C-alpha cells in the first residue's frame with residue numbers, strides 16, 4: 324500500500340523497519356514499516372488502544388522496542404544511551420497533558436533544556452525563549468507559573484518549549500484532546516504555522532480538519548498495525564480498507 | 578420594568594461576631610454530649626492546673642545556690658540553675674564555652690539564612706553555608722589549627738543533642754535521597770542492595786543499631802585504630818535516619834507524575850539532570866512535612882546515645898540526681914526541664930516547617 328519510492332527513502336529522517344514491540348506478552352506494535360521524509364507532515368489516527376502513542380513514543384525512545392530497527396536522523400536507536408540522548412536533542416515532543424514543569428516559570432520552562440542540554444548562555448537562551456513565546460502569542464505570560472495559565476496557553480507553551488531546542492522533528496500526541504473546545508483552534512493555529520515553515524511533524528490527532536489542511540500523509544492504525552496510509556484527499560474520500568471506512572464513518576458521524 | 582442592567586452595590590459579608598453567651602451556647606453546650614465533655618474538661622482543668630502552676634511558679638524556689646535553700650513546697654529550680662551549665666555544655670571546659678555558643682549561633686544563622694535570604698542569593702549562599710558550616714563548627718568544637726583541642730568525651734549536655742541531631746539531619750538528607758533513587762533504579766543489583774539495606778536499618782530499633790555500632794564497628798577497623806565513641810554513635814544515627822529519610826523521599830518521588838520525567842527526557846535531559854532539576858525539587862517540596870517529622874523524631878532520639886555512655890542532656894540530669902549534694906530527689910524538676918526544652922525546640926521546628934511550606938507553595942496551581 325505504501326507509495327514510498329526509492330528516492331524518498333534516501334533522505335528519510337525517520338526509518339522504521341519491521342518494528343515489533345510487546346508490553347509483557349501483549350503484542351502492541353506488529354511489523355511496523357514506517358518512513359518519514361524530511362519536511363513531511365504525517366497525521367496518525369486510529370481507535371483507542373491501537374498503538375498510536377506507542378508508535379510515536381518509540382521515535383524518541385520513551386518506549387523501547389524488541390525487534391526490528393529504527394533510525395532517526397541517521398542515528399540508530401538502540402540501547403546506547405549516547406544515541407538515545409542524541410536523538411532526543413533533535414526530536415521535540417508535545418504531550419496530551421502538556422507536562423509543563425509546575426515549579427518553574429514559563430520562561431524557565433523554556434530555557435531549561437537549552438541551558439542544561441545545549442549549554443547555551445542564559446541571555447541568549449532567554450532571548451530565544453521570548454521569541455518563541457511571541458510566536459505562540461503569549462509573551463506577557465513569561466514570568467507566570469504553568470498553573471496560572473489556561474489549557475490552551477499551557478499547550479502553546481509546551482510547543483514553544485520544544486521549539487527552543489531547535490528540533491528537526493516534532494512529535495505531537497493528541498495535543499488538543501485535553502482542551503476545551505474553544506481553546507483547540509489556538510493550538511492548532513500554532514501547529515499549522517509550524518507546518519507551513521517546513522517542520523517535519525508526526526501528529527497523533529483526531530482533528531480531521533487539521534489533517535486535511537496540512538498533512539502530506541494520513542496513517543490509519545488498528546490493533547498495532549498500519550492498516551492504510553494515503554494522502555488526505557484519497558484517505559478521506561476514498562478509503563480502501565473496510566476497517567478505515569468504519570472508523571471514518573464513526574468519527575464523522577458525531 | 579425596563580431592560581437596563583442595574584448593578585447591585587457590593588455589601589460587606591454578614592458579621593461573624595456574636596456575643597459571649599451565644600458563643601458559649603454554640604461551641605460549648607450545643608448538645609448533651611458536648612455539655613458533658615465541657616463540664617468534664619472544666620473539672621480536669623480546675624483540679625490540676627492550679628496545683629501545677631503553684632508548684633512550678635508560686636511556691637517554687639528560685640533564689641539560692643544549694644539544696645538546703647529549697648525550703649518552699651514547690652519546685653526546686655535552684656537544682657536546674659546550679660546544673661545549668663552542665664546541662665547545656667556537659668564537661669566542656671568552662672573557659673571554652675564560647676566556642677560551643679559560637680557553633681550554636683552559627684547553626685541558627687545557617688538555618689535562618691536558608692529561609693530569609695532573597696531568592697537569588699539563597700541558592701548560592703544557602704548551599705555554601707550548609708556545606709561550610711559543619712566544618713567550621715567541627716573545628717570550633719574539637720579544636721586544632723590554633724584552637725585548644727577538646728576531646729569528644731568532654732562534649733555533652735543539650736548542645737551535644739543539638740549538634741548530633743543537626744549533623745545527622747545534614748548527612749541523612751543526601752544519603753536518603755541517593756538511597757531513595759537507588760531503590761527505584763532500573764538496575765536490579767542497585768535496587769536490591771538499596772531495598773535490603775533500607776529495610777535492614779528501618780527494621781531494627783535505634784538502640785540496637787547504637788549498640789551494634791559501638792560493639793561491631795570497631796571490628797571492621799584494623800586493631801589499634803580507635804574509632805571515636807561519638808563518631809560511632811553518629812554513624813549509627815545517620816544510617817538509621819537515612820533509611821527513614823529514604824522512605825519519606827520515596828513517597829515524594831512516587832507522587833510526581835510520570836509525564837514530568839517523560840517531558841524532561843524528551844527535551845534531552847539525562848537521568849541525573851532530570852532528577853536534580855525536575856523531579857527532586859517537586860518531590861522534596863511535598864515531602865517537607867514528613868522530612869520535618871523525621872527530623873523531630875531524630876532530635877528526640879539523640880537522647881538514646883546515653884545508652885552507650887555519651888553525656889547528652891538526659892544522662893547529665895541522671896548524673897546530677899546522683900550527686901551527693903543534690904540527693905533530695907529532684908527528679909521531677911530535672912525531667913520536666915528536659916521535657917520543656919525538647920518541647921520548645923520541636924515545636925519551633927514544626928512552626929518553621931509550616932513557614933517553609935507556605936513560602937515554597939507557589940500557590941498558583943489551579944488544577
Ligand SMILES: Nc1ncnc2c1ncn2[C@@H]1O[C@H](COP(=O)(O)OP(=O)(O)OP(=O)(O)O)[C@@H](O)[C@H]1O
Pocket residue numbers: 346349351369370371372373374375376377378
Ligand atoms: N505501559 C503499558 N503497559 C502495558 N500495556 C500498555 C502500556 N501502555 C499502553 N499499553 C497498551 O498498549 C495498547 C496501545 O496503547 P497506546 O497508548 O499506544 O494506544 P493509543 O492508540 O495511543 O490509544 P489512545 O487513543 O487511547 O491514546 C493499549 O491496549 C494499551 O492498553
Ligand SMILES: [Mg+2]
Pocket residue numbers: 375376377496497
Ligand atoms: Mg494515545
